[in-house]
Amino acid sequence: MSSHGRVLFRWICLQVIFASVLSEDWEANVVPEIKALTTSCVVLPCTFKYPGAQLPDSRLRAIWHTKEKQDQIIYHEDRTRVIDNFKDRTTLLGRLSEKNCTLEIDKVRNHDNGPFCFRAEIPQKDQYSFLKSCVTVKPTDEPENLQLDKKEFLEEGEPVSFRCSVKHTCPSHPPTITWSYPNSNPTVNHRDISNGNWEAESLLTLIPKEKDAHTFLTCTIKFHGGQTRTITTRLYVKRKENYLHIIIPVAAALGTALLFGVMCFFMSKKYKSQIQELQSGNGFLGRMSRMSQRFRSVD
Ligand SMILES: *[C@@H]1O[C@H](CO)[C@@H](O)[C@H](O)[C@H]1NC(C)=O
Numbered sequence: 001m002s003s004h005g006r007v008l009f010r011w012i013c014l015q016v017i018f019a020s021v022l023s024e025d026w027e028a029n030v031v032p033e034i035k036a037l038t039t040s041c042v043v044l045p046c047t048f049k050y051p052g053a054q055l056p057d058s059r060l061r062a063i064w065h066t067k068e069k070q071d072q073i074i075y076h077e078d079r080t081r082v083i084d085n086f087k088d089r090t091t092l093l094g095r096l097s098e099k100n101c102t103l104e105i106d107k108v109r110n111h112d113n114g115p116f117c118f119r120a121e122i123p124q125k126d127q128y129s130f131l132k133s134c135v136t137v138k139p140t141d142e143p144e145n146l147q148l149d150k151k152e153f154l155e156e157g158e159p160v161s162f163r164c165s166v167k168h169t170c171p172s173h174p175p176t177i178t179w180s181y182p183n184s185n186p187t188v189n190h191r192d193i194s195n196g197n198w199e200a201e202s203l204l205t206l207i208p209k210e211k212d213a214h215t216f217l218t219c220t221i222k223f224h225g226g227q228t229r230t231i232t233t234r235l236y237v238k239r240k241e242n243y244l245h246i247i248i249p250v251a252a253a254l255g256t257a258l259l260f261g262v263m264c265f266f267m268s269k270k271y272k273s274q275i276q277e278l279q280s281g282n283g284f285l286g287r288m289s290r291m292s293q294r295f296r297s298v299d
Pocket of ligand 1: 047093094095100101102
Protein backbone atom coordinates (compact mmCIF):
# COMPACT_ATOMS: atom_id res chain seq x y z
CA MET A 1 0.00 0.00 0.00
CA SER A 2 1.43 3.39 -0.98
CA SER A 3 1.66 6.09 1.69
CA HIS A 4 -1.23 7.77 -0.08
CA GLY A 5 -3.30 4.62 0.20
CA ARG A 6 -2.46 4.26 3.90
CA VAL A 7 -3.66 7.79 4.66
CA LEU A 8 -6.86 7.16 2.74
CA PHE A 9 -7.42 3.89 4.63
CA ARG A 10 -6.98 5.58 8.02
CA TRP A 11 -9.32 8.36 6.99
CA ILE A 12 -12.01 5.81 6.05
CA CYS A 13 -11.54 4.01 9.37
CA LEU A 14 -11.98 7.26 11.30
CA GLN A 15 -15.11 8.06 9.31
CA VAL A 16 -16.60 4.68 10.15
CA ILE A 17 -15.84 5.12 13.87
CA PHE A 18 -17.30 8.65 13.93
CA ALA A 19 -20.34 7.55 12.01
CA SER A 20 -21.07 4.70 14.42
CA VAL A 21 -20.68 7.04 17.43
CA LEU A 22 -22.65 9.95 16.05
CA SER A 23 -25.26 8.53 13.78
CA GLU A 24 -27.54 7.14 16.48
CA ASP A 25 -30.98 7.06 15.04
CA TRP A 26 -34.17 8.47 16.54
CA GLU A 27 -35.36 5.95 19.07
CA ALA A 28 -37.53 6.01 22.21
CA ASN A 29 -37.87 3.50 25.00
CA VAL A 30 -41.13 3.41 26.93
CA VAL A 31 -43.32 0.98 28.86
CA PRO A 32 -46.10 0.25 26.32
CA GLU A 33 -48.84 -0.23 28.91
CA ILE A 34 -49.14 1.06 32.43
CA LYS A 35 -51.87 0.98 35.08
CA ALA A 36 -52.82 4.17 36.87
CA LEU A 37 -54.88 4.76 40.01
CA THR A 38 -57.54 7.41 39.40
CA THR A 39 -57.04 10.74 41.23
CA SER A 40 -53.41 9.74 41.90
CA CYS A 41 -50.51 10.21 39.48
CA VAL A 42 -48.85 8.00 36.92
CA VAL A 43 -45.24 8.30 35.77
CA LEU A 44 -44.51 7.17 32.21
CA PRO A 45 -40.84 6.14 32.04
CA CYS A 46 -39.20 7.26 28.78
CA THR A 47 -35.70 7.56 27.35
CA PHE A 48 -34.79 8.54 23.81
CA LYS A 49 -31.93 8.88 21.35
CA TYR A 50 -31.40 11.33 18.52
CA PRO A 51 -28.80 11.63 15.77
CA GLY A 52 -25.86 13.94 16.15
CA ALA A 53 -23.98 15.22 19.14
CA GLN A 54 -25.50 15.42 22.60
CA LEU A 55 -27.33 18.71 23.15
CA PRO A 56 -28.02 20.78 26.28
CA ASP A 57 -31.56 21.18 27.68
CA SER A 58 -31.92 24.57 26.03
CA ARG A 59 -31.47 23.11 22.52
CA LEU A 60 -34.15 20.43 22.98
CA ARG A 61 -37.89 20.55 23.30
CA ALA A 62 -40.19 17.80 24.56
CA ILE A 63 -43.78 17.31 23.51
CA TRP A 64 -46.21 14.54 24.38
CA HIS A 65 -49.32 14.11 22.26
CA THR A 66 -51.99 11.51 21.61
CA LYS A 67 -51.25 8.89 18.98
CA GLU A 68 -54.56 9.64 17.36
CA LYS A 69 -53.83 13.30 16.64
CA GLN A 70 -50.42 14.89 16.85
CA ASP A 71 -51.96 18.27 17.57
CA GLN A 72 -53.69 16.92 20.70
CA ILE A 73 -50.81 17.93 22.90
CA ILE A 74 -50.89 16.72 26.50
CA TYR A 75 -47.49 18.13 27.45
CA HIS A 76 -45.67 21.20 26.14
CA GLU A 77 -43.46 23.66 27.97
CA ASP A 78 -45.84 26.33 26.67
CA ARG A 79 -49.01 25.43 28.63
CA THR A 80 -51.26 27.33 26.20
CA ARG A 81 -50.51 24.60 23.62
CA VAL A 82 -51.86 21.86 25.94
CA ILE A 83 -55.44 20.67 25.40
CA ASP A 84 -57.82 21.66 28.21
CA ASN A 85 -58.33 18.14 29.46
CA PHE A 86 -54.63 17.88 30.39
CA LYS A 87 -53.86 21.48 31.28
CA ASP A 88 -51.75 21.69 34.48
CA ARG A 89 -51.85 17.92 34.90
CA THR A 90 -48.64 16.97 33.08
CA THR A 91 -45.02 17.51 34.13
CA LEU A 92 -41.85 16.46 32.37
CA LEU A 93 -39.80 14.71 35.09
CA GLY A 94 -36.94 13.57 32.85
CA ARG A 95 -34.05 15.80 31.82
CA LEU A 96 -33.80 16.12 28.08
CA SER A 97 -30.02 16.65 28.15
CA GLU A 98 -29.83 13.20 29.77
CA LYS A 99 -32.06 11.80 27.00
CA ASN A 100 -34.80 11.25 29.56
CA CYS A 101 -38.37 12.08 28.52
CA THR A 102 -40.19 10.66 31.58
CA LEU A 103 -43.66 12.22 31.97
CA GLU A 104 -45.94 12.53 34.99
CA ILE A 105 -49.72 12.72 34.55
CA ASP A 106 -51.40 13.88 37.75
CA LYS A 107 -55.00 13.60 39.00
CA VAL A 108 -55.55 10.60 36.72
CA ARG A 109 -59.02 10.43 35.20
CA ASN A 110 -60.94 7.43 33.93
CA HIS A 111 -60.46 8.40 30.29
CA ASP A 112 -56.72 9.13 30.32
CA ASN A 113 -56.09 6.11 28.13
CA GLY A 114 -53.93 7.47 25.36
CA PRO A 115 -51.97 6.04 23.69
CA PHE A 116 -49.57 8.92 24.31
CA CYS A 117 -46.44 9.46 22.24
CA PHE A 118 -43.30 11.50 22.78
CA ARG A 119 -42.00 13.99 20.24
CA ALA A 120 -38.53 15.47 20.43
CA GLU A 121 -37.73 18.72 18.71
CA ILE A 122 -34.38 20.30 18.03
CA PRO A 123 -35.76 23.76 17.21
CA GLN A 124 -34.75 25.16 13.81
CA LYS A 125 -33.22 21.82 12.93
CA ASP A 126 -35.14 18.63 13.34
CA GLN A 127 -38.06 16.94 15.06
CA TYR A 128 -39.36 13.43 15.48
CA SER A 129 -42.53 11.84 16.82
CA PHE A 130 -41.87 8.38 18.22
CA LEU A 131 -45.13 6.89 16.97
CA LYS A 132 -43.82 3.35 17.33
CA SER A 133 -43.18 3.80 21.06
CA CYS A 134 -46.43 5.07 22.53
CA VAL A 135 -47.87 4.40 25.98
CA THR A 136 -51.36 3.13 26.76
CA VAL A 137 -52.57 4.10 30.24
CA LYS A 138 -55.08 1.86 32.01
CA PRO A 139 -56.87 3.92 34.66
CA THR A 140 -58.31 1.90 37.54
CA ASP A 141 -60.23 2.74 40.71
CA GLU A 142 -58.73 -0.11 42.70
CA PRO A 143 -55.11 -0.18 43.84
CA GLU A 144 -53.29 -3.45 43.21
CA ASN A 145 -51.57 -5.92 45.53
CA LEU A 146 -52.52 -4.52 48.91
CA GLN A 147 -50.89 -6.87 51.37
CA LEU A 148 -50.61 -7.28 55.11
CA ASP A 149 -49.20 -10.56 56.32
CA LYS A 150 -51.11 -12.65 58.78
CA LYS A 151 -49.49 -14.40 61.73
CA GLU A 152 -51.05 -17.42 63.40
CA PHE A 153 -49.76 -16.84 66.90
CA LEU A 154 -47.59 -14.22 68.52
CA GLU A 155 -45.59 -15.03 71.61
CA GLU A 156 -45.95 -12.50 74.39
CA GLY A 157 -42.71 -10.50 74.71
CA GLU A 158 -41.19 -11.89 71.49
CA PRO A 159 -40.58 -9.16 68.83
CA VAL A 160 -42.46 -9.81 65.59
CA SER A 161 -42.49 -7.97 62.23
CA PHE A 162 -45.48 -7.13 60.08
CA ARG A 163 -45.17 -6.06 56.45
CA CYS A 164 -47.76 -3.91 54.69
CA SER A 165 -47.22 -3.21 51.01
CA VAL A 166 -48.86 -2.02 47.83
CA LYS A 167 -48.04 -1.78 44.14
CA HIS A 168 -48.34 1.61 42.45
CA THR A 169 -47.25 3.66 39.43
CA CYS A 170 -46.82 7.09 41.04
CA PRO A 171 -43.17 7.07 42.23
CA SER A 172 -42.99 10.88 42.24
CA HIS A 173 -45.52 10.93 45.11
CA PRO A 174 -45.47 7.48 46.69
CA PRO A 175 -48.29 6.42 49.03
CA THR A 176 -47.85 6.85 52.76
CA ILE A 177 -48.39 3.88 55.05
CA THR A 178 -49.39 4.22 58.70
CA TRP A 179 -50.18 1.70 61.45
CA SER A 180 -52.76 1.58 64.21
CA TYR A 181 -50.21 0.27 66.72
CA PRO A 182 -49.21 2.98 69.23
CA ASN A 183 -45.64 4.33 69.31
CA SER A 184 -44.66 2.31 66.28
CA ASN A 185 -41.59 3.35 64.35
CA PRO A 186 -41.91 1.53 61.03
CA THR A 187 -39.28 1.24 58.30
CA VAL A 188 -40.43 2.49 54.88
CA ASN A 189 -39.09 1.26 51.53
CA HIS A 190 -39.88 2.16 47.91
CA ARG A 191 -38.79 -0.31 45.30
CA ASP A 192 -38.78 -0.21 41.50
CA ILE A 193 -40.31 -3.52 40.43
CA SER A 194 -39.80 -2.79 36.72
CA ASN A 195 -42.07 -1.73 33.86
CA GLY A 196 -43.13 1.46 35.57
CA ASN A 197 -44.38 -0.41 38.63
CA TRP A 198 -43.27 0.39 42.14
CA GLU A 199 -43.80 -1.16 45.51
CA ALA A 200 -44.19 0.82 48.72
CA GLU A 201 -43.74 -1.16 51.91
CA SER A 202 -43.73 -0.47 55.61
CA LEU A 203 -42.22 -2.85 58.16
CA LEU A 204 -43.53 -2.67 61.70
CA THR A 205 -41.80 -4.45 64.55
CA LEU A 206 -43.78 -4.82 67.73
CA ILE A 207 -43.40 -6.67 71.00
CA PRO A 208 -46.77 -8.24 71.79
CA LYS A 209 -48.14 -7.61 75.23
CA GLU A 210 -50.87 -9.53 76.99
CA LYS A 211 -53.31 -6.67 76.46
CA ASP A 212 -52.80 -6.87 72.64
CA ALA A 213 -54.50 -10.25 72.52
CA HIS A 214 -57.46 -10.26 70.11
CA THR A 215 -57.02 -6.61 69.15
CA PHE A 216 -56.89 -5.52 65.51
CA LEU A 217 -53.77 -4.27 63.76
CA THR A 218 -54.61 -1.91 60.89
CA CYS A 219 -52.38 -0.66 58.12
CA THR A 220 -53.63 2.46 56.33
CA ILE A 221 -52.38 3.30 52.84
CA LYS A 222 -52.96 6.82 51.63
CA PHE A 223 -52.31 7.47 47.96
CA HIS A 224 -51.32 10.77 46.42
CA GLY A 225 -54.59 12.45 45.51
CA GLY A 226 -56.40 11.22 48.60
CA GLN A 227 -57.58 7.66 47.95
CA THR A 228 -57.20 5.62 51.13
CA ARG A 229 -57.32 1.90 51.82
CA THR A 230 -56.98 -0.07 55.03
CA ILE A 231 -56.11 -3.68 55.72
CA THR A 232 -56.64 -5.28 59.08
CA THR A 233 -55.39 -8.39 60.80
CA ARG A 234 -56.16 -9.78 64.24
CA LEU A 235 -53.46 -10.36 66.82
CA TYR A 236 -53.47 -13.70 68.58
CA VAL A 237 -51.07 -13.49 71.50
CA LYS A 238 -49.92 -16.63 73.30
CA ARG A 239 -49.21 -15.94 76.97
CA LYS A 240 -45.66 -16.46 78.05
CA GLU A 241 -45.51 -19.77 79.98
CA ASN A 242 -45.29 -18.67 83.59
CA TYR A 243 -44.61 -21.16 86.43
CA LEU A 244 -44.55 -18.64 89.28
CA HIS A 245 -48.03 -19.58 90.39
CA ILE A 246 -46.76 -23.13 90.89
CA ILE A 247 -43.25 -22.31 92.09
CA ILE A 248 -44.27 -19.98 94.96
CA PRO A 249 -46.63 -22.37 96.85
CA VAL A 250 -44.28 -25.31 96.32
CA ALA A 251 -41.34 -23.27 97.64
CA ALA A 252 -43.43 -22.13 100.62
CA ALA A 253 -44.47 -25.68 101.42
CA LEU A 254 -40.91 -26.96 101.11
CA GLY A 255 -39.64 -24.10 103.30
CA THR A 256 -42.21 -24.81 106.00
CA ALA A 257 -41.44 -28.52 105.93
CA LEU A 258 -37.72 -27.82 106.19
CA LEU A 259 -38.22 -25.42 109.11
CA PHE A 260 -40.43 -27.93 110.86
CA GLY A 261 -37.84 -30.66 110.30
CA VAL A 262 -35.01 -28.53 111.71
CA MET A 263 -37.14 -27.64 114.74
CA CYS A 264 -37.98 -31.29 115.35
CA PHE A 265 -34.32 -32.19 115.06
CA PHE A 266 -33.24 -29.67 117.72
CA MET A 267 -36.19 -30.43 119.98
CA SER A 268 -35.52 -34.14 119.89
CA LYS A 269 -31.84 -33.47 120.55
CA LYS A 270 -32.76 -31.33 123.56
CA TYR A 271 -35.17 -33.94 124.97
CA LYS A 272 -32.64 -36.67 124.41
CA SER A 273 -30.02 -34.79 126.43
CA GLN A 274 -32.57 -34.19 129.21
CA ILE A 275 -33.46 -37.85 129.30
CA GLN A 276 -29.77 -38.74 129.41
CA GLU A 277 -29.34 -36.22 132.26
CA LEU A 278 -32.17 -37.90 134.10
CA GLN A 279 -30.63 -41.30 133.61
CA SER A 280 -27.15 -40.16 134.67
CA GLY A 281 -28.69 -38.55 137.84
CA ASN A 282 -27.48 -35.03 137.42
CA GLY A 283 -30.96 -33.61 136.99
CA PHE A 284 -33.52 -32.42 139.47
CA LEU A 285 -35.09 -35.87 139.77
CA GLY A 286 -31.69 -37.46 140.35
CA ARG A 287 -30.91 -35.01 143.12
CA MET A 288 -34.34 -35.67 144.64
CA SER A 289 -33.82 -39.39 144.58
CA ARG A 290 -30.35 -39.04 146.15
CA MET A 291 -31.79 -36.70 148.84
CA SER A 292 -34.56 -39.19 149.65
CA GLN A 293 -31.90 -41.90 150.01
CA ARG A 294 -29.96 -39.70 152.45
CA PHE A 295 -33.10 -39.07 154.57
CA ARG A 296 -33.73 -42.72 154.69
CA SER A 297 -30.16 -43.40 155.83
CA VAL A 298 -30.54 -40.78 158.66
CA ASP A 299 -33.59 -42.63 159.97
C1 LIG B 1 -35.47 9.52 34.08
O1 LIG B 1 -35.98 10.51 34.96
C2 LIG B 1 -36.79 10.00 36.00
C3 LIG B 1 -37.38 11.18 36.75
O2 LIG B 1 -36.40 12.03 37.24
C4 LIG B 1 -35.96 9.08 36.87
O3 LIG B 1 -36.74 8.56 37.90
C5 LIG B 1 -35.41 7.95 36.03
O4 LIG B 1 -34.58 7.15 36.82
C6 LIG B 1 -34.64 8.51 34.83
N1 LIG B 1 -34.30 7.38 33.95
C7 LIG B 1 -33.07 7.11 33.60
C8 LIG B 1 -32.89 5.93 32.73
O5 LIG B 1 -32.12 7.78 33.98
